[in-house]
Amino acid sequence: xxxxxxxxxxxxxxxxxxxxxxxxxxxxxxxxxxxxxxxxxxxxxxxxxxxxxxxxxxxxxxxxxxxxxxxxxxxxxxxxxxxxxxxxxxxxxxxxxxxxxxxxxxxxxxxxxxxxxxxxxxxxxxxxxxxxxxxxxxxxxxxxxxxxxxxxxxxxxxxxxxxxxxxxxxxxxxxxxxxxxxxxxxxxxxxxxxxxxxxxxxxxxxxxxxxxxxxxxxxxxxxxxxxxxxxxxxx
Numbered sequence: 001x002x003x004x005x006x007x008x009x010x011x012x013x014x015x016x017x018x019x020x021x022x023x024x025x026x027x028x029x030x031x032x033x034x035x036x037x038x039x040x041x042x043x044x045x046x047x048x049x050x051x052x053x054x055x056x057x058x059x060x061x062x063x064x065x066x067x068x069x070x071x072x073x074x075x076x077x078x079x080x081x082x083x084x085x086x087x088x089x090x091x092x093x094x095x096x097x098x099x100x101x102x103x104x105x106x107x108x109x110x111x112x113x114x115x116x117x118x119x120x121x122x123x124x125x126x127x128x129x130x131x132x133x134x135x136x137x138x139x140x141x142x143x144x145x146x147x148x149x150x151x152x153x154x155x156x157x158x159x160x161x162x163x164x165x166x167x168x169x170x171x172x173x174x175x176x177x178x179x180x181x182x183x184x185x186x187x188x189x190x191x192x193x194x195x196x197x198x199x200x201x202x203x204x205x206x207x208x209x210x211x212x213x214x215x216x217x218x219x220x221x222x223x224x225x226x227x228x229x230x231x232x233x234x235x
Contacts, residue, residue: 002028002035005093007084007112008103009041009064011187012127014054016102016194017068021075023195027202036076038092041065041103042083052184084108089115093122098201100194101126101151109158113151120144125197126151129186132218136193140206146235148212149228189216 004024006013021037028035041064045055059067065079084092089111093099099112101124109126116122116139124139137155140147152158193214200206211225228234 002033003038003094003097004035004100005038005040005097006100006102007040007108008101008105009039009068010043010049010102010104011052011182011184012129012190012194013039013041013064013102014068015184015188015191016100017072018054019191019195020100020198021072021077023198025075034076036078038078038080039065039068040080040082040084040088040092042081052182052187084111086111093119095119096121098123098125098198100198102191102194104128106158109151113158116141117150123201124151125194125201127190127194129182129190131183132186133216134186134190135213135215136190136197137213138197138200138206139212140201148206149231149234153234154213154228154231185218189218 004020006017006020009017017037017039024035024037043064044061045053045059045064045067047060055062055064055067056071059070062070063079063081065081069077069079080088080092082088089108093112093115099116099122101109101112103109112124116124119141120143122141124137126137126139128134137151138148139151193216197214200210206212209227212228213226215224215226216222
């Protein structure tokens with residue numbers, strides 16, 4: 001059973017999930033394998049976020065993970081209706097899992113990085129974005145070794161900011177902070193490249209010289225593909 005653990009069901013998560021479910025159904029049907037999608041989010045949908053988060057009418061004030069379960073019946077979804085902490089990460093992320101980080105949360109990124117570094121095999125696809133820019137990283141571990149750089153490599157802020165985080169805040173509270181706003185375009189772009197990263201893992205394309213991190217700037221119309229393996233001491 002392949003588990004895809006999606007952390008966060010807000011702007012990026014709600015754009016990722018519909019395409020992710022269609023892609024996974026096709027991929028696992030072709031390969032004759034079973035899968036499940038675990039979605040974790042402790043926040044409730046707020047009408048203020050309706051301009052960029054894809055929730056059905058009537059789901060205001062409903063937990064986001066539970067809302068996703070309601071919106072996509074017939075898919076192997078498990079909803080975890082809480083913000084996850086260290087114990088959750090240690091218990092829920094196991095060897096072979098694929099973790100899709102859609103949360104605006106340094107603490108959970110740091111906890112996931114610590115957990116995955118201990119596993120023999122796992123994949124992490126991490127996305128983050130602001131108003132018009134963002135990035136996506138693909139971290140692959142196999143045989144107890146990093147085949148691509150961890151999400152903390154080149155991004156020390158994941159560790160440094162983990163203790164002073166937005167974790168307890170709702171999306172509406174985050175959006176009210178200076179620099180806390182996001183747009184539907186940036187959320188859609190981050191979600192699209194997360195799915196591209198997943199396909200690159202499934203196909204094995206990540207193993208060839210190629211990007212392990214992608215950065216985009218919508219205002220500039222720019223996308224930069226970076227192979228972090230070309231930098232020093234990444235393993």
